[in-house]
Amino acid sequence: MEAKNIFLVGPMGVGKTTIGRQLAKALTMRFVDSDHEIEERTGADIPWIFDIEGEQGFRDRESAVIEELTKLNGIILATGGGAVLDERNRTHLMNNGVVVYLRASLEKLLQRTNKDRNRPLLQTENPKQKIQEILTQRDPLYCMVADIIIDTERRNVSNSVKLILSEIKKLSEA
Numbered sequence: 001m002e003a004k005n006i007f008l009v010g011p012m013g014v015g016k017t018t019i020g021r022q023l024a025k026a027l028t029m030r031f032v033d034s035d036h037e038i039e040e041r042t043g044a045d046i047p048w049i050f051d052i053e054g055e056q057g058f059r060d061r062e063s064a065v066i067e068e069l070t071k072l073n074g075i076i077l078a079t080g081g082g083a084v085l086d087e088r089n090r091t092h093l094m095n096n097g098v099v100v101y102l103r104a105s106l107e108k109l110l111q112r113t114n115k116d117r118n119r120p121l122l123q124t125e126n127p128k129q130k131i132q133e134i135l136t137q138r139d140p141l142y143c144m145v146a147d148i149i150i151d152t153e154r155r156n157v158s159n160s161v162k163l164i165l166s167e168i169k170k171l172s173e174a
Contacts, residue, residue, distance in 0.1 A: 005070065005097030006168070008078045009142050011134055013113040014102040015152050015160065016078035022161045024076040033078040037065050055082075063088055070096040081134065084141040094145050098171060100164055101146035103139075104153045106132055147171060 006023065008016040017033050024031035038061050039045055049058045063086050069077055070092040077097075083089045093099050109131050143149070148167040152160050 004073045006076045006164075007070070007093045007097050007099045008076070008102055009084055009093065009099060009145060010081065010102035011104075011109055011131070011138065011142075012081040013109040014081075014104050015157065016102055018157055019102060019152070019160050019164070020076045020078040022157050023164055026161055026165060027076070030072075030075045031078070032069055032075050034062060034065050034069065034083065035078075035080045037069065038062060041065070059086060062086075067092055082138070084138055084145060090141065090145050098147045098168055099145045100167075101142040101149045102152050102160070103142070103149060104151065106135060108153055109135075 006027075006029070008020050008023075010016055017036075020033065021031050023029075035046055038049070038058075042049060042061070044052075046058065049061065053061075059082065062080055062083055066077075066079065066083055066089045069075065079089070079093070083093075106128065110128050113127070113131070148164065148171070150160055150163055150167070155163065
């Protein structure tokens with residue numbers, strides 16, 4: 001396998017953490033989730049950071065963590081959904097590994113996130129509208145950084161992992 005790192009990007013609820021863990025097992029690589037890393041380092045959960053520092057405070061922490069993690073070798077990194085908003089993050093991701101954009105429909109994302117209170121951006125009157133705004137804003141950025149695009153809509157975790165492995169193999173042979 002040629003990829004020194006594999007970075008998963010995509011909106012919240014698409015399966016970056018779940019798929020990332022299975023992908024790491026399949027490749028015997030270390031799995032890291034940037035949101036979990038931030039929580040571990042700060043001793044605070046993401047909603048609390050958003051409450052206290054605002055979204056920008058969180059994004060600053062996220063950028064520092066992504067810069068550090070993308071310098072490592074042999075990791076699978078699940079990024080936060082908004083990581084691509086920062087140009088520095090996009091550059092670090094594109095320059096240090098294979099970027100896989102995991103995508104799903106608005107309806108599927110809403111279904112997967114509707115009970116999750118750990119998503120500060122969705123604590124709103126209209127989560128569906130918020131997810132649509134997020135997709136509209138971020139989809140072009142996800143596409144820009146992606147080496148591979150995988151639709152997780154009708155795929156289970158195992159099938160998504162197999163497809164990612166197959167696509168990475170094609171990239172390394174190209």
